[in-house]
Amino acid sequence: MFRAIRPVYLQPGLGARVQREVVAASEVAPRIMAAMSSSAELVRQARDQGTTVPKKPRRRTAVVACMDTRVDPLRIVGADVGDIHVIRNAGAVVTDDVVRSLIASTNWLGVERIQIMMHTDCGALGLTRDVAESKLGAGAPDLAGFVSTEDELRKGVERLRSEALVDASKGITGSIYDIASGEVRLVVS
Numbered sequence: 001m002f003r004a005i006r007p008v009y010l011q012p013g014l015g016a017r018v019q020r021e022v023v024a025a026s027e028v029a030p031r032i033m034a035a036m037s038s039s040a041e042l043v044r045q046a047r048d049q050g051t052t053v054p055k056k057p058r059r060r061t062a063v064v065a066c067m068d069t070r071v072d073p074l075r076i077v078g079a080d081v082g083d084i085h086v087i088r089n090a091g092a093v094v095t096d097d098v099v100r101s102l103i104a105s106t107n108w109l110g111v112e113r114i115q116i117m118m119h120t121d122c123g124a125l126g127l128t129r130d131v132a133e134s135k136l137g138a139g140a141p142d143l144a145g146f147v148s149t150e151d152e153l154r155k156g157v158e159r160l161r162s163e164a165l166v167d168a169s170k171g172i173t174g175s176i177y178d179i180a181s182g183e184v185r186l187v188v189s
């Protein structure tokens with residue numbers, strides 16, 4: 001019998017450094033068992049998404065969005081599985097890996113237009129280096145947080161437009177999804 005429904009390293013309220021210490025102090029076996037249990041649960045809950053989904057997105061569109069639970073890019077833009085590419089990370093920040101994905105998306109997978117969709121009340125807003133270090137200690141990595149959602153959005157659009165290998169012939173735009181109202185505001189057209 002293993003007891004860890006919630007792995008010790010995911011206990012809320014514990015700082016990352018403390019959690020690392022907890023993991024280091026815990027036995028190896030229960031942690032592995034918990035991970036296997038969690039994976040089995042994910043597989044058990046998997047849903048068939050059908051066999052007719054095209055490899056290339058039908059709408060020839062990619063959306064860069066935040067990982068926030070309140071943001072469902074497919075639902076927000078009225079898309080179905082197979083319609084668009086969705087590239088997500090914390091904040092919908094245009095990182096090197098987003099650029100990498102969009103190079104593949106626009107050169108091999110038929111995508112012609114890109115929209116960066118940030119949102120209100122984002123957890124990455126205000127996640128500065130100082131805030132990161134206050135939680136994680138000196139030398140914490142740059143988490144690519146921002147202090148202005150609109151400024152970061154414009155910066156992201158500008159970066160994508162300047163990337164020669166991102167071939168979005170129909171354009172790159174930027175919008176902000178309002179969590180409270182459910183509306184999307186086009187900021188960079």
Ligand SMILES: [Zn+2]
Nearest residue numbers: 066068122123
């Ligand atoms: Zn967010």
